[in-house]
Amino acid sequence: MLSKETLKKIFPDWEEGLYDAILKEAELKEAKAGTTLLKMGQNIKSAMLVVEGTIKLYQEGEDGGEYFMYHLNPGEACAVTLVCNYHHEQSQVLAKAVTDIQYLAIPIEFMEKWLNEFKSWHYFVIKTYRSRYEELLKTINETAFKNMDERLEFYIKRHINQFGPSVNLTHQEIANDLNTSREVVSRLLKKMENNGWIIMNRNSFDWIKK
Amino acid sequence: MLSKETLKKIFPDWEEGLYDAILKEAELKEAKAGTTLLKMGQNIKSAMLVVEGTIKLYQEGEDGGEYFMYHLNPGEACAVTLVCNYHHEQSQVLAKAVTDIQYLAIPIEFMEKWLNEFKSWHYFVIKTYRSRYEELLKTINETAFKNMDERLEFYIKRHINQFGPSVNLTHQEIANDLNTSREVVSRLLKKMENNGWIIMNRNSFDWIKK
DNA sequence: CTTATTTGGTGATATTTATCACACTCAAAA
């Protein structure tokens, strides 16, 4: 398990008792890069707080397509899992580990209890929902108003914001995240290369614009 | 001002003290159908709780386009205005009254205070964020995965869910909400009419499918 | 080294959506 000190660094501003409760009730889990942590429709049995690594949150289409919404980083939590009062509540998102990760899994029976018990937990839940809501607004804005070239640019910028200017994604992976096809991504990236926005290598490219 | 009884009917499950606080601090405002209640980028100075009528929430594009996200009904609140700790926080949504409405405006300086003071307020905020987050997920799903014909159908269904099977919207209004053009909406509605899904009248149509 | 697989490039074509142009109809106003 984590030390209380580490916990405090990752999740600051909590009450002492909340750290103790976490240490007592939460399970520290690990997952390899690429693992699916939560599928759409799956019953939620525990809340998920990120300790180490990055998670990507998706919306899943009926046809099986995926649409990337936002990243979750250490100190953040998966909003949908935070307020589940009943065991039969189903996930409306798809969550995947993009790096090897560590996360705290807290059985959902504590959610209601801790809301009553710890003011700092209550604030944490609200802060989480608020920030995720804002991420969704940005995603909607991109999706509803922008063409694929701009959406690709936005996507790349979010990626380099997370992992630095070198992008190690295949065109196919990007296409999946944007719910488009590889050919479209290839052509748009080629255009960006011609514009001098990126330098392409095999299996990766570097963002140099601005 | 509203009576406490009316308030309790519209916003059930609150603490007695919260009703009193609302009666003391909130201002009951009215607005005509069509009024813009909140623009994107505008400073938020009060929280907005719907008492009567329906509000439509939009995301606004840089080019001035609008994209409909969800409805707000009596007993619901505008999530973005609920957690504003500072006076310079700007709205990321556009809110318009679609009918004549009444709403409670609560100066944002009470938000932080009431979070501490009233457990039921805390729950209300979380419940609000949670339900709005879910609405956004649905909107993203429609926008990212569906073609215009399906999005139009979804849009109409949400509308009739609010106002009944007779839809009194011009093609232009629908086009604005879906960020497309009138011609596209006209053609798709014509197709629905041919399929026997709707009956068209001038300035309105009726949904009969299913 | 040779072969197989993954990844990327690109033309051709189809589909979807946007845009432009203009005609028609109804209803309200003059």
Add this chain to the structure above:
DNA sequence: TTTTGAGTGTGATAAATATCACCAAATAAG
């Protein structure tokens, strides 16, 4: 009644995106 304007219908065309087909380069596997 005539006029005006808002709302709608629809063809033509353009632009964006999706899909198909196939090839080439790089890498991994044998």
